[in-house]
Amino acid sequence: MARRTLRVCSEPGCPEYTQQGRCPDHQREADLHRGSAHQRGYGARHRNRFRRGVLDAQPLCVLCRAAPATEADHWPRSRRELIAAGLDADDPQYGRGLCKPCHSRETAEHQPGGWANQQ
Numbered sequence: 001m002a003r004r005t006l007r008v009c010s011e012p013g014c015p016e017y018t019q020q021g022r023c024p025d026h027q028r029e030a031d032l033h034r035g036s037a038h039q040r041g042y043g044a045r046h047r048n049r050f051r052r053g054v055l056d057a058q059p060l061c062v063l064c065r066a067a068p069a070t071e072a073d074h075w076p077r078s079r080r081e082l083i084a085a086g087l088d089a090d091d092p093q094y095g096r097g098l099c100k101p102c103h104s105r106e107t108a109e110h111q112p113g114g115w116a117n118q119q
Helices: 024-034 044-057 079-084 100-110
Strands: 071-074 095-098
Touching: 044 071, 044 095, 071 100, 095 100
Parallel strands: none
Antiparallel strands: 071 095
């Protein structure tokens, strides 16, 4: 059985140890603040129109071209930027198909800290 390293919770001032970034109490608090996927605009309309439209048009990851596209990524503008510009963020023309590793790498590079940290 693999041993996992414990580390201090990433929430400033919290002394609790955890296997992930936050202790269970701070993770629950962060999840409540973030809201559900539906509350963030990723409901049925998004899945049925944006995600399906992007992945149907681009079944292969547009970055590595080696893996099936499983993630529909808003690009070149973020979902937040599209909404701020008064554009339909669920229109597939504003997306690209990526595999999970490429999507994770792109998100980490272009949205450090994730959606909640972009004010």
